[in-house]
Amino acid sequence: MKIKKTTLLLLGLLFLASCKKEEPTEKEFIEITGVDHNLEPGDNFFRYANRKWYDTVSIPDTQAGAGAYMFMNYPQRLRLQGILDSVSKSENPKGSIAQKVGDFYVSGMDTLTINQRGFEPVKPILNDIDAISDVSSLMNFVTKATISGNTSILSFYVGPDDKNSQMNIAHAGQTGIGLPDRDYYFSEDSETVAIQQAYKKYLSNLFKLTGVNKAEAKKKADLVYDIDKQIAESHRTRIERRDVKANYNKMAVNDLARKQPNIGWKSVLDGFNAQTDSIDIGQPEYYEKLNSLLKSVPLADWKVYLKAHTLENYADNLSRPFVDAAFEFTKVISGQAVQKTRGEIMASAVDGYLGEALGQLYVKKYFSEEAKERMQELVDNVQKAYAARIENLEWMSDSTKIKAKEKLAAITKKIGYPDHWKDYDNVTIDRDAYFENIVSASSAAYQRNLEKLGKPVDKSEWFTTPSTVTAYNNPSANEIVFPAGILQPPYFDNQADDALNYGGIGMVIGHELTHTFDDQGAQFDKEGNVKNWWADSDYEKFKSKIQQVIDQYSDFTVLDSLHIKGAMTVGENTADIAGVAVAYDAFKMTEQGQDTTKIGEFTPDQRFFLSVAKIWRVKMKDEFLRLWINNNPHSPPSWRVNGPLMNSTPFYEAFDVKPEDSLYVEKEDRIVIW
Incomplete structure (x- = not known):
């Protein structure tokens, strides 16, 4: 997997074993099973090696697939859940890693309180949208919302300058749509049309859950979809975004402010507290289109759009009806039959918001120094080859x-876990406030990223959590990274030949x-x-x-x-x-x-x-x-x-x-x- 300016990016197999701290027992060899000798290896080697497994394995109802690659993160989440169940039952010092990950987990597991709150946590945000009076106040809302993780029409972050990789600069990229990619708005095959309809239904359901009547909710959903589609017209395709040079467009803020007055770049950057005279606009066409739409789309319609995307962003963090509405859309787009358990959901959430805090507990339990040494040897040998x-x-x-x-x-070459762990001191976690915990963690992550602006790149930083089953290459740092999560069978086994x-x-x-x-x-x-x-x-x-x-x-x-x-x-x-x-x-x-x-x-x-x-x-x-x-x-x-x-x-x-x-x-x- 490659990581570019955002992180990305991609790995998972059936959970077979784990790296443990105790002394390994000697093994003569690990038997390879499941090969179908009735097939010719030269016809379809994937089938030859895996057919017996493939034809008998059942995909769990809570998953869209089973086996390796990203699906190995399913048993990983069960491991993390075990850690979180344990740490959350202990009395941990206030402000400690254990307290923060444990209390975050408890707050999300408390579905009784979450359900009682309904959509109360987002009502202040919806009220702020109602108070928008002009394009300037609209952009002011969007800027402040982005800081707390409620993103919509702005995508702002700090990362290395592609042409001066030692320094961090401001970046902005295309965003603003609810479907996975621009092409979903324009494809007319039956499968894509079904996804379009499911998305509109999802938007309508979100509005209905906030008290809007059925007819009005459908009207609002259609309006939001129309704005989404207009935005999507300006998006570059995934293939176009592979062009490294074409997606680097460092521009002076003064020039942007003059060319795109409706966006109000100087005010936006002030709102982000980003002190910079230039910014890399990955896909300029998007912001040109946005500047135009801010004037051509009525302000009242923009308010509907912002409410819809706010509800989308937070649906999984609100009461059960919102979670169910989000899952109905997930079913159509991924084929997943049943919602994940709350424990699995929360293991993912803690890993996402407090990943290196939880990672410290994971590495301590599941990743040995012996495994790290063997992996280092493997990396060095492949590099020599x-x-x-x-x-x-x-x-x-x-x-x-x-x-x-x-x-x-x-x-x-980075292996296992970071040399220096992220600091979560400015994240406030309360066992009774799940939504507020998310906002606190998101705001802290934004601030952590912002603090890099104009400073030398920290080459020790990681862009994935230690427990994730993945690996990545970061070309702007010329580095390869292998977290502890992937360093287990079938990818790696310290006892294997x-x-x-x-x-x-x-x-x-x-x-x-x-x-x-x-x-x-x-x-x-x-x-x-x-x-x-x-x-x-x-x-x-x-x-x-x-x-x-x-x-x-x-x-x-x-x-x-x-x-x-x-x-x-x-x-x-x-x-x-x-x-x-x-x-x-x-x-x-x-x-x-x-x-x-x-x-x-x-x-x-x-x-x-x-x-x-x-x-x-x-x-x-x-x-x-x-x-x-x-x-x-x-x-x-x-x-x-x-x-x-x-x-x-x-x-x-x-x-x-x-x-x-x-x-x-x-x-x-x-x-x-x-």
């Missing part, structure tokens, strides 16, 4: 190879390293600046290879006639292809990798590729798969296996893949970039 691959590239000149290896060597670990977490390490050199990452230099370090002829060759990835993956059919969006997923697909290749090279540097002795029924090489297949073992509902294809920059899990292996000659050799097999690609047509 990557350097060797760069050196041996036939298509790249020596001068560019030197720059590439310098960039590779400069990568910062090298074949499983290199095919598992090794592939993920190779994937994240490759983001340093994918179509976006390749535009950043070793310091994290958008700066060309390529010989012109080499970059042209690189772009032609990237186009090969786009073309190959665009041919893959996922569901009915639905294809992978090759141009949207090219960065992740490039990282998958090279990730497997470099992990395999690193594995061949180990004693087991140089051996051919079978463990059970499989050779070391076969175990490596089976491990690749098992870390992406996922089954999901069709609705969620459609959501995935339209919005996720990663290919669906089956193609995170079959796609890279189609291009891996060692895979052909390990499983005797023949020309008549479905995955077979002629050797000269197999994609090798890194």
Whole structure:
């Protein structure tokens, strides 16, 4: 997964085991199960490795899928819930980490009080919207609301300058719509139309829950949808947002104030308490459109819009009828059948609002120093293998190879958890005030981000919580990050043989390293600046290879006639292809990798590729798969296996893949970039 200016971004498998503090017991080997020998590995390796599991596993009613990748966060939340259940029952010193995470959890578990309050917590906000008298006061409301986490038409944050990565600057990006992406407002297929109707129904239900009659609620919902759609017209597509240079537009505040007077940029930035004379506008068309809409859309309509988005933002934090209304929309868009348990919801909430506080408790219980040391060794070895691959590239000149290896060597590697934990001293948590706790945590997060403005970038900062099953590459910092959450089976097991670990977490390490050199990452230099370090002829060759990835993956059919969006997923697909290749090279540097002795029924090489297949073992509902294809920059899990292996000659050799097999690609047509 790649993290850009916002965080993002993406990983999860069936929960099989955990890293524990006690001394590990010796294991001769870990058996690989579930392989279907009735299938040909060269026809569909994902099915060959996972069919027995896939055809028998049930997706929990509270989930949209099961297995690896993001769905591994489901059992993670149960782990976190166990920690929170324990800490919330103890008497903890006021202001301590334990008190804050425990009391936040208790406040959210107190559904009796939450239900009794109804939508009382947001009434002051709705009253503030009613008091808006002109465009200036509208923007003043939006600015103040954004600070407390109630976002609508402004997206403001502080992060590194793409062209001066050592310094933090102000950024603003496109926002303002309620559906997942602009394309949902314009697609006319039956599935998307059903989502549009469900969204309008959701908006109508929110208004009805605040006392608006049915006819008026529908009218208001249609009005909000119309404003949303006008805003969506100005949004760049997900593919357009992959253009690094086009999405960097640093502008003088004075120029913006002159060109977009209705927004009132100087007043907005004053309201944000952001002292700056320039700001990077990621997608200028959005703010040009917003400036126009602020004048063309009647003020009364804007008030309806702001009320709708306020209710959307907070629906899950209000009484049960609001939660139910939000879930009815979730069902349509994701296929999830039943709401998550309150405990699971609150584990996610605490992790989201107080993530590094809860993370300290998680790491203490579940992540050992021995595991961290082994992981460091794996990262170092994959990095060495990557350097060797760069050196041996036939298509790249020596001068560019030197720059590439310098960039590779400069990568910062973060494993397990931060060296310095976030400070939550300015977050006030009360066991009886769930909504207010959320506002306090959101406001503190905003202030923490704002304090970075105009200051040097803190390279020790993390953009995910330690317990999350994910990994990411941050090109502006030239860093790769592997939280403790992913450092457990099937990705990583300190007791497992090298074949499983290199095919598992090794592939993920190779994937994240490759983001340093994918179509976006390749535009950043070793310091994290958008700066060309390529010989012109080499970059042209690189772009032609990237186009090969786009073309190959665009041919893959996922569901009915639905294809992978090759141009949207090219960065992740490039990282998958090279990730497997470099992990395999690193594995061949180990004693087991140089051996051919079978463990059970499989050779070391076969175990490596089976491990690749098992870390992406996922089954999901069709609705969620459609959501995935339209919005996720990663290919669906089956193609995170079959796609890279189609291009891996060692895979052909390990499983005797023949020309008549479905995955077979002629050797000269197999994609090798890194």
